[in-house]
Amino acid sequence: MFESMASQGFKLPLYEQVRLQIQEKLARHVWDINQPIPSESELSDEYHVSIGTVRKAIERLVEDNLLVKIQGKGTFIRQPNFSASLMKFFRYRNVAGELIEPVGVVKNIEKIAPVPAINAILKLTPKDSLIYLERVRLIDGTIMLSEKIWLSYDLFSSLLDISLQDFGNLLYPFYYDRCNQLIASANEKLTFVKGYKDKYLDNPVDETLLKICRIANNLEHAPVEYRESFGRTTNFHYEVNIV
Amino acid sequence: MFESMASQGFKLPLYEQVRLQIQEKLARHVWDINQPIPSESELSDEYHVSIGTVRKAIERLVEDNLLVKIQGKGTFIRQPNFSASLMKFFRYRNVAGELIEPVGVVKNIEKIAPVPAINAILKLTPKDSLIYLERVRLIDGTIMLSEKIWLSYDLFSSLLDISLQDFGNLLYPFYYDRCNQLIASANEKLTFVKGYKDKYLDNPVDETLLKICRIANNLEHAPVEYRESFGRTTNFHYEVNIV
DNA sequence: AAGTGGTCTAGACCACTCT
C-alpha cells in the first residue's frame, strides 16, 4: 500500500485507501457480478493489511450500498433494484383506487447548449453542453405529470443513440446500463404554481399545479440529473421517510 | 456481563448488550449532559469486555445520534437541536419572499377516548386513552396550516398540565423536556383534498388543500405521534433529502 | 505530560453455507 499512500497523500487512513482501491475495482467491473468478491483474508493478503482493516473498508462500502455481505457465502456486489427503488416517492391513485407509479414516456431528447443555471446545479463548467429530455407520466392513459430533465452531455451522450420508443418506463436503469451512472441519492423540493400552461399537460389554466424540482446524485455524491416535474394534484400521493 | 447475557437471551452479541446497557443509562440521565461519558477504557473495565467491544457498542449509538465522539476530548451525549431540526421540511414564503417556518400556536388540548384507527397507528391497545391537540401555523399572522395531533395519554399526560399560551412555537421540545420522548424519525404522506372546510383555516371551500399525515417515532423507533395537517398551497415549500 | 478517541495489527473462536 506504500505507493498508494504516496499518491493519495499521507493523511488518508489505510482502510480508506483500501476502500478506494476496492471502489475503483467495482467501477471498472473487475469482478463477476454473480460471484462473491475476494474474501476478506484474500484482500488482506493482496493489499498487505490486516484483516480488520479490510473489514473496516468493506464496512464503509456496505454502508454506501455498494456491497452486501452474506455470512457463510461471501461479499457480493449490490445489484440496484430500480423497480422497488428508494427513488420512487410519488404515486397516483388510479380509477381502481390503487396507488401506482405513473407510466413514463419519453417525448423528446436532444443535445442543447449550456444553460448557466442548470450548469451551476450540475456543477459543470459554463461551457459544458447538456442533454435535454422531455417526458410525460400517465395514469390510466391520462398525462398527470410533465417532466423536463437536464443531464451532462459528457456523461450521458450515449442516451442520444436510443430512439424514443426504446426508452422504457424507468430512466434510471438506462443511466446505469448505458452511462454507468447509478442514482444513489436526491434532493427534492415541492412547490406549487398557478397559471402555468404546460406543453403536454392538459390542465385548466387556473388549476394549481405541483412543481417538483429534483437534483439526483450518483454514488460519488456528484449531482448528475436536474429534473423539474409539473403535476396535477388530483389523486397525487407523496410519501417519504425522514430520519 | 454474564447476568445480562442470561437476561437478554444468549443470542445477543456482547457489543449489543453493552450498547443496551449504555443506552439505558442515557435514558435514566445517569451522566451529566455537559461532561463526557466515561472513556472507552473505563467502560471496558466496568463491563469487563475488551475496548474494541465498547468501541463497537458506542459506534452504534453514534449512528443512532445518541452520542457524539470528539477526538482528544471524549464521547458526549448528543443534544437535540430542535431549531435546526431534521424534522422541519415544509416552509412558506412570507411577504418578503423569505422561506420561513410557520409560527405554531396551540388552540386546544384534551384527553379523549381511544380512536381505533389512531390507536392502531400508534400501536396502542384498543382501550388506551389518547391526547388530542389542535394547533395552527401562521405566516405573517395568517393561518396557513391547521394541525390535528394525537398522542398516547400514558406517555404524554404531563402535557395536559401546560396552559395553552405556555406552549412555545415548537412542540417537540415539550415532548422531550416534559415526557422524555425525543422524536428521531418520521414518515410523511402528502396528498390533496378538495372541498374540505377546516375549523381554523380560512380557505375558500373550492380551494385544493394540502394534507400531510405524519407518523413520528422516538429513538426506540416506536410511533408516538400521529399528525394530520391541512395547509394552503400558496407559497408552500417542501424540501427533502432522499438517500 | 496525561488522557481522550483514531488507526492498525494478529490471532482466536463462533455461526453459517456449501459440497
Added chain:
DNA sequence: GAGTGGTCTAGACCACTTG
C-alpha cells in the same frame, strides 16, 4: 470439512485536546 463472514480479545502506536 473447508471456507465464508461475525464476534471478541489484547495490545501497539498515532492525533488531538487540555492542563
